[in-house]
Amino acid sequence: MVTSTNPVFPELAYVTDELKYSKFEEYVKNYDGWILIVDENTNRHCAPLFVKKLGSRPPYLHILHSGEKNKTLDRCSSIWTKLTEIRAGRNFLLVNLGGGLVSDVGGFAASCHKRGIDYINIPTSLLAMVDAAHGGKTGINYKGLKNVIGSVHMPKLILIDKDYLSTLSREELISGYAEVLKHALVADKDLWKKLKSLKHPEEVKDWSDILSRYIEIKNTIVKKDPFEHDIRRLLNFGHSIGHALETHSHSSDQMNISHGMGVAAGIVIETYISLERGMISQAECDEIQEVICSIYGKVPIDESMFSSILEIISHDKKNKSIDLNFTLLKAIGEAEIDCKVEISEINNALRKYSEAR
Numbered sequence: 113m114v115t116s117t118n119p120v121f122p123e124l125a126y127v128t129d130e131l132k133y134s135k136f137e138e139y140v141k142n143y144d145g146w147i148l149i150v151d152e153n154t155n156r157h158c159a160p161l162f163v164k165k166l167g168s169r170p171p172y173l174h175i176l177h178s179g180e181k182n183k184t185l186d187r188c189s190s191i192w193t194k195l196t197e198i199r200a201g202r203n204f205l206l207v208n209l210g211g212g213l214v215s216d217v218g219g220f221a222a223s224c225h226k227r228g229i230d231y232i233n234i235p236t237s238l239l240a241m242v243d244a245a246h247g248g249k250t251g252i253n254y255k256g257l258k259n260v261i262g263s264v265h266m267p268k269l270i271l272i273d274k275d276y277l278s279t280l281s282r283e284e285l286i287s288g289y290a291e292v293l294k295h296a297l298v299a300d301k302d303l304w305k306k307l308k309s310l311k312h313p314e315e316v317k318d319w320s321d322i323l324s325r326y327i328e329i330k331n332t333i334v335k336k337d338p339f340e341h342d343i344r345r346l347l348n349f350g351h352s353i354g355h356a357l358e359t360h361s362h363s364s365d366q367m368n369i370s371h372g373m374g375v376a377a378g379i380v381i382e383t384y385i386s387l388e389r390g391m392i393s394q395a396e397c398d399e400i401q402e403v404i405c406s407i408y409g410k411v412p413i414d415e416s417m418f419s420s421i422l423e424i425i426s427h428d429k430k431n432k433s434i435d436l437n438f439t440l441l442k443a444i445g446e447a448e449i450d451c452k453v454e455i456s457e458i459n460n461a462l463r464k465y466s467e468a469r
Contacts, residue, residue: 121335122233122248122266124327126320127273133166139205139232139269146205147172147198149191149218151182154210157279158236162209165273170207172198176217180362180371183213183253185261191221202226205268211237211284212244212371216259219250223265232269236276238288238313239372242295242326245270247334247344256363257427258355264339272327274319282314286407287372289313290350292326294379297400298346299329301445308403345449349439353458354378356424357411369411376408377465384461385453386441396444401468413466418459425458 125135140146148170150159155175163169174194176187195204206229208218215233222231235245251262277285292313296304303325310316330347337344358374369377380401387397413421425436436458440451 120266123269125269125271127271135269136271143205144201144203145171146207147174147200149174149176149206149208149214151176151178151210151214153178154214154236158209158276161275176214178213180213183217185252187217188221188252191218192225195225200225202229204229206231207234208232209234209236211235211240215240215244216250217252219265219267220252220262223250223263228265230268232271233267234271234273237280238277238285239291241272241323242288243291246327246330248338256359258359272323274323277319283370285313287370290372290375292322293404294350294375295326295329297379297441297444298349298447299445304444312407342449345439346447349441349447350375350379350382352378352425352428352438353381355428356421359424360417360420373408373411376404377411380404381461381465382438383441384464385438385457388457388460389440392441392443413462415463415466418462421462422455422458
């Protein structure tokens with residue numbers, strides 16, 4: 113992972129009817145030029161709204177193929193080719209309009225071009241608004257492993273426009289909601305209570321309060337630990353197993369598991385490990401399982417998949433040396449990092465999840 117020693121944290125701006133895109137316009141005028149990076153989906157559904165609000169078309173546009181399978185070096189290379197063709201120098205701005213794929217790939221491309229150019233994230237999915245657009249983590253998948261090539265390269269500006277949420281399908285909204293639930297579980301018991309009372313993300317009428325509280329939690333943690341040396345690893349809860357389930361589904365004939373679905377299942381399974389260690393109560397475990405499964409159901413896994421899932425976990429970048437390091441729950445709203453977990457514990461938790469009704 114490539115890092116800078118003194119990260120400059122991005123400015124965060126919320127789009128309102130009054131402000132519109134004035135903050136964006138204030139930034140881009142300081143550069144020699146800028147390019148808009150989208151994928152096929154956001155080009156179709158979000159770019160027209162962006163152009164309408166901005167009042168003009170971007171000077172340059174580059175469209176990536178959609179989908180996690182396209183989070184590759186080839187896609188980064190296509191951006192570098194475009195930047196080279198238009199003679200983009202060091203004082204050139206890259207603007208990511210999209211979800212996690214666009215911000216991860218676009219951010220990584222920006223971190224490498226001319227040894228680093230500035231970029232802005234305008235997240236269009238709930239998942240990107242609450243997770244991928246923040247914190248400066250950029251990267252690609254490689255050799256079937258998720259996010260193993262990348263850098264920490266902070267955007268200059270993160271522009272949150274909740275109007276883009278209206279472009280999302282039900283599945284995309286639910287996928288992003290898993291990250292909101294995770295943040296509440298590791299850092300904010302009151303937020304968890306509020307989310308629990310909603311029953312389902314489709315019941316949210318106005319995302320403003322939830323988004324601002326979530327982003328406040330994430331930014332507080334990231335500013336204390338931008339390079340994930342300690343406290344930022346709290347945000348990995350649910351991801352050790354969640355990423356493994358997601359990766360396994362992409363390389364098998366099983367159903368394709370979204371990031372949010374994988375994290376939701378990972379939350380439940382890693383909660384089982386927390387329970388077996390006596391870190392949380394049975395009542396808390398039951399509450400978490402009930403809330404998560406009422407929204408996401410269950411990922412279909414069976415014992416024949418366990419060895420593959422464990423192999424993927426063993427390559428997880430969150431591990432130190434040969435140890436399997438998880439973030440586990442101490443209580444709802446509180447977590448502990450760097451918990452060394454045994455293979456037998458993971459197997460037992462996977463089995464419990466696969467057998468649960």
